Amino acid sequence: MTLTIQEIMDFLPHRYPFLLIDRVLEFEPQKSVVAMKNVTMNEPFFQGHFPGAPIMPGVLVIEAMAQAGAVLLLSELEDRHSKLAVFTGIDGAKFRRSITPGDQIRIEVTVVSFRPRAGKMEGKAFVDGKLACEATLTCMIVPRRQESKEGAGSSEAAQ
Numbered sequence: 001m002t003l004t005i006q007e008i009m010d011f012l013p014h015r016y017p018f019l020l021i022d023r024v025l026e027f028e029p030q031k032s033v034v035a036m037k038n039v040t041m042n043e044p045f046f047q048g049h050f051p052g053a054p055i056m057p058g059v060l061v062i063e064a065m066a067q068a069g070a071v072l073l074l075s076e077l078e079d080r081h082s083k084l085a086v087f088t089g090i091d092g093a094k095f096r097r098s099i100t101p102g103d104q105i106r107i108e109v110t111v112v113s114f115r116p117r118a119g120k121m122e123g124k125a126f127v128d129g130k131l132a133c134e135a136t137l138t139c140m141i142v143p144r145r146q147e148s149k150e151g152a153g154s155s156e157a158a159q
Helices: 005-011 058-074 154-158
Strands: 023-028 032-038 083-095 104-115 118-127 130-143
Touching: 005 023, 005 058, 023 058, 032 058, 058 083, 058 104, 058 118, 058 130, 104 130
Parallel strands: none
Antiparallel strands: 023 032, 032 104, 083 130, 104 118, 118 130
16 A cells, blocks of 8 residues: 555644655555655755755654654554654664755654554664664554634734
8 A cells, every 4th residue: 555645644743844754655554664755955954954064854864754653553543533643752763874855765664562552663764775764663642632613823812
């Protein structure tokens, strides 16, 4: 099974500039997911990381892996639209090479353990077939906060 960006947005609440996967290429329920991210010079983080020598921040590579894993976890829930998969832990993160504009990241996430409310996954990010980043990720499923109709924008009004 593959997923387009529109179908990914049906699983994840993330939107530009924080939606960090563009396509799901392979998907095996409760086992693994392969996603990709096209890295362009238009990414907002390149303005400051680093001017003249753009490098994708490692934490965003980890976040992209976590988002791919979240699609995998949420796919198992019938009520996924009322849930969020939140990133709760990272172990053994290693950064092997820089990711720069023009690169295409292949993200491979494999389930280590899976329960209805949490999952532990091994994530790897590759560029041109070479390992760029790896980590063990932990995510937990929590209820999505629902905005009340009258509460939309109320925090701004209170300021």
